[in-house]
Amino acid sequence: MKVLIINGSPRKDGNTSVALNEMTKIFEEQGIEAEVVQIGNKDVRGCIACGSCATKGKCVFDDVVNELAPKFEEADGLVVASPVYYASANATLIACLDRLFYSTGFDKTMKVGASVVVARRGGLSATYDELNKYFTISGMPVASSQYWNSVHGRLPGEAASDEEGLQTLRVLARNMSFLMKSIALGKEQFGLPEKEEHIFTNFVK
Ligand SMILES: Cc1cc2nc3c(=O)[nH]c(=O)nc-3n(C[C@H](O)[C@H](O)[C@H](O)COP(=O)(O)O)c2cc1C
Numbered sequence: 001m002k003v004l005i006i007n008g009s010p011r012k013d014g015n016t017s018v019a020l021n022e023m024t025k026i027f028e029e030q031g032i033e034a035e036v037v038q039i040g041n042k043d044v045r046g047c048i049a050c051g052s053c054a055t056k057g058k059c060v061f062d063d064v065v066n067e068l069a070p071k072f073e074e075a076d077g078l079v080v081a082s083p084v085y086y087a088s089a090n091a092t093l094i095a096c097l098d099r100l101f102y103s104t105g106f107d108k109t110m111k112v113g114a115s116v117v118v119a120r121r122g123g124l125s126a127t128y129d130e131l132n133k134y135f136t137i138s139g140m141p142v143a144s145s146q147y148w149n150s151v152h153g154r155l156p157g158e159a160a161s162d163e164e165g166l167q168t169l170r171v172l173a174r175n176m177s178f179l180m181k182s183i184a185l186g187k188e189q190f191g192l193p194e195k196e197e198h199i200f201t202n203f204v205k
Contacts, residue, residue, distance in 0.1 A: 019116055047102060061099070
């Protein structure tokens, strides 16, 4: 069982890393392999809506997005984590997720998603909502905790003092592990839910 973790921060040992380390410890205890890929320090451009992924099966820009795609396909769960920039996820992470979700045709149904947000003070729940939308358009159940998955800190490492934030992430990792394991059992017994042909309309027609 595997979970892919995308860290949107550009800071190597920043607060988002502190937050994610708290989760990886739990995944390890739960026997779940966790791979963290930090993309915030990479040059990731936005989607240009060329549509070539529909025929090529991968993004026209051959960068970390195409490296993440097979890891995501293989994973049972996906964690996306971002530092809050102007009450939003950071631009590199959004560019990455737009292209990753749009360019991959594999079935994401019942892969468990969780988002984690880190900020000095404000914009956390808006960013959390923003990130969860990638999961909820993709048939992915969203794992939750006992508070919205947010941690406070400004200078690198400050998040280590946010006891409630870190506890929230430990509980999140346990809940997510339980969901992934339960879904694996459910898939064995019942299979995935029946699919319908996607009706695709442009708002009115
Ligand atoms: C461009 C920029 C915008 C930011 N905007 C916000 C913000 O809207 N709200 C906030 O509380 N902190 C904001 N911050 C602070 C970061 O969210 C905070 O330092 C966080 O701990 C960074 O995480 P990291 O160490 O993992 O990179 C901003 C920082 C930067 C660089």
